[in-house]
Amino acid sequence: MVKDSAKTSSVEEDGIFDEILTWAEAYARENGWRLNPELKKLEVVIRGLARNQRRYGLRYCPCRLRSGDAVADREIVCPCIFHEGEIARDGSCHCNLFFSLKTPESV
Numbered sequence: 001m002v003k004d005s006a007k008t009s010s011v012e013e014d015g016i017f018d019e020i021l022t023w024a025e026a027y028a029r030e031n032g033w034r035l036n037p038e039l040k041k042l043e044v045v046i047r048g049l050a051r052n053q054r055r056y057g058l059r060y061c062p063c064r065l066r067s068g069d070a071v072a073d074r075e076i077v078c079p080c081i082f083h084e085g086e087i088a089r090d091g092s093c094h095c096n097l098f099f100s101l102k103t104p105e106s107v
């Protein structure tokens with residue numbers, strides 16, 4: 001638990017968390033979507049993206065497994081190639097980061 005908190009702090013302290021949150025807000029707005037209204041769930045996804053950015057240099061989706069093949073794994077750099085279809089079909093992307101405005105506030 002302490003180890004986990006330490007990782008969380010380092011991601012947030014180096015500014016990556018805020019940088020990704022700002023990007024995600026702007027990207028959602030540009031596309032007519034919104035971010036997950038449940039702040040705790042939103043933070044978990046942003047933290048996962050920030051961790052991957054810090055570790056691997058790219059915003060790999062925290063909800064999908066990397067194959068280790070850098071070319072194939074480009075598909076799961078956020079925003080992944082699947083998100084538009086998922087939002088149109090399910091109302092949100094797989095990680096529940098981006099939501100359609102039609103999706104109810106509580107998920």
Ligand code: SF4
Pocket residue numbers: 045060061062063076077078079080081082083093094095096097098
């Ligand atoms: S599922 Fe959502 S959070 Fe994950 S990479 Fe795709 S758009 Fe980003």
